[in-house]
Amino acid sequence: MTADKVTVSLLDYGAGNVRSVRNAITSLGYAIKDVATPGDIDAAEVIIFPGVGSFGNAMDTLEGKGYTEPLKAYLAANRPFFGICLGMQTLFESSEESPEHKGLGIIPGAVTQFDSSQVSVPHIGWNGAIQHRRSHVIDSLDKDDVVYFVHSYRALPTAANKDWVLSTTTYGEPGASEFISAVQKGNVVACQFHPEKSGGVGLKLLESFLKDRGVDGGSQAPVPVAEGVRTVLRKRLVACLDVRTNDAGDLVVTKGDQYAVREEATDGQTKGVVRNLGKPVELSERYYREGADEITFLNITSFRQEVLDDAPMLQVLEKASEKIFVPLTVGGGIRAYTDGNGRHYSALEVAARYFRAGADKISLGSDAVYAAEAYMKDAQLSGTSAIEQISKVYGRQAVVISVDPRRVYVASPEEAPTHTCLHLPHAPGPEGQQYAWYQCTVRGGREGRDVDAVQLVRACEALGAGEILLNCIDMDGQKQGFDLALVKSVMAAVSIPVIASSGAGAVEHFSQVFKETNVQAALAAGIFHKHLVEISDVKKHLTEQGIAARVVGVVDTPCASDTRL
Structure with a gap:
């Protein structure tokens, strides 16, 4: 100084x-x-x-x-x-x-x-x-x-x-x-x-x-504004980091916890080591420099431990926020719990610790499914769910719901009368079924619940959530593009913003999801970690396609939809 x-x-x-x-x-x-x-x-x-x-x-x-x-x-x-x-x-x-x-x-x-x-x-x-x-x-x-x-x-x-x-x-x-x-x-x-x-x-x-200090020398003269001038909200590109502890106790970025996270051992006998795609702080700083609009950390093993004892993950947020000046979201096991000494912590207390460590938004997964199930029984707000508690104090914009659904194929919608079934002729089931409902899962995709994705997002919006992070287990890691049918159905069900996730493998997949669903943001992980697709290439492609995107490090060319930017 x-x-x-x-x-x-x-x-x-x-x-x-x-x-x-x-x-x-x-x-x-x-x-x-x-x-x-x-x-x-x-x-x-x-x-x-x-x-x-x-x-x-x-x-x-x-x-x-x-x-x-x-x-x-x-x-x-x-x-x-x-x-x-x-x-x-x-x-x-x-x-x-x-x-x-x-x-x-x-x-x-x-x-x-x-x-x-x-x-x-x-x-x-x-x-x-x-x-x-x-x-x-x-x-x-x-x-x-x-x-x-x-x-x-x-x-x-x-x-x-x-x-x-x-x-x-x-x-x-x-x-x-x-x-x-x-x-x-x-x-x-x-x-x-x-x-x-x-x-x-x-x-x-x-x-x-x-x-x-605000002193303007008396000059705050009017600036002429042409009639019809407007601004345009940019489509967001979110970089996601699945973080877990490796065998040495260090936090690394790896594959989602519902998949195999270990590299195969060279001797064919031992179990190998946890797949390491990078250190979370270093990787997140790289994405910030490359132009990611937001960064999400998903702590994929924290549901097995006492969340406030997870000092390494809190330190990741603290360190990342020192050099990263775009929004940071954190998720994984943020819920009410009682520690080994009998001390009870509310979800609000847990979330507060992560906010103070540098998180801008909290992502809720399994806890949101349980809250939605309780709400759906009588459509009454209890005030006790994590969604309600956190949104009341921090605002609904601070609460993101991470939806992890998988397809349950049926021959016709009549086989699942209580669920929203989608027609999927382009992605038939194992027995040729052309319909499926999207079953929400908990515990990192390990357990299915009798709630579909549309039911979940509607309930969570009513409880006070401000954004949906929409995954799809069937598409994750496939690099065949986002599940457009699922994204469209969820977009139609809620009025809060939606982030499309799972399936991106090429720059064209991002322009496709933005054009065909009008979703507000798209997320990717592995393709960025491994340099299969570069963030800058996605931004360049979106701009060429006339899709409003924030471009870092170059003059941002106005898009076809812009009249003023």
Whole structure:
């Protein structure tokens, strides 16, 4: 840190992944001081407020710690402030997410929910920003830069808050309402997106703010915006790492746990060694550099152990988040459990530990199936499931459901009257059956349940999940492409975003799934680990096919569907 750099006061109220914000600030050479008392707010040189979670929980915490009034006074005095995501939403008067709670009331207007009948909610992924006023903060970005969003609620531009609007973003088809993506008045700046998760673009934006602490020399002149200008949400490419312990006790990236994970022994006698495709931290850093839009860690053996004792996996997250500034998801055994000493841990406590280690989203597998089964009995919310607990505190965007189905072939839909059967003439069963329902599995694919994939995702959405990671055991490792029929059926069943997984073997498989299903993201693992397909080649192919994708390291060519990026 150089002597002329200020110390950043971080308003960390204890919810969600703030480690990435810390790492982003320190990577830029700034020291951090945590706001621990109301007096720390008045003493701050500059405050960054990385709001994560639900609006009501955030306002309750601010009030409970005595921060509300000192923060209002700090903002009213036009002192340097940068709010992120919920940190921006709290500046408004209220939010539909928690109608009984008042916001800080600095900006006129209410925060409202996206219309799930028009778009998938939450709004997750890389999108652009339409600049409405000059500001050294946002002037640092190129017009083609995109940033990372993950939110279910947004603030709309109005005549009353017009003087605050720095940029807007559109989500949905042409004609969709635009929402406020960044605000600024004087030294008070905030954004709906996550700069700490927006790669080099986001780091550049943070540096621009911290360098001058929001001071804009009085220049926040309007920027003309042409009629019909809009932004387009990019299709995401997710790199997945199946992580397990090898015989020496080290974490390695290997094949999914439902498959053979050992290399054959050369002597034909011993059992061989666990297949090692790389070290998780090193491999994840490689994918970040190559342009992966998100990275997912699946801890495929943690369901056999006490999750909070899994220090190596927590350390992987901590180390990875130091250098990776795109979203990180972690899954594997995140559930309520009782340890050997009789101490009970709720799923919320377990998830909290992973969020604090650097995870942005939590992936639930087996536990989600059990929760869905309980919900389907009477369609009543119990408030006790991991999905409900985590989404209530951290927001539904923090909960991903990993669906692991396998085909159960039948001669006709009448043979499975309680399940959604799909017609699969292109992939008949062992006896020539042309219909199948997709049975959900638990325990790493070892046990089947009497729940199909469509039933599961509907129930999980009702419980509060924010995203579906859709696998297919029959397609995994086959390199024949994604199960398009399954993806289409799940997309039709829910309004939350879906990530297609299992089966990719060529760049064409990614453009195919995006074009034929309109899925929001696609995931792959082994083909990236082994360099069979390169992330950069997938991005290049998608762009050539007119599919909006974030391209790192080159000028991002506008796609056919874009009118402004």
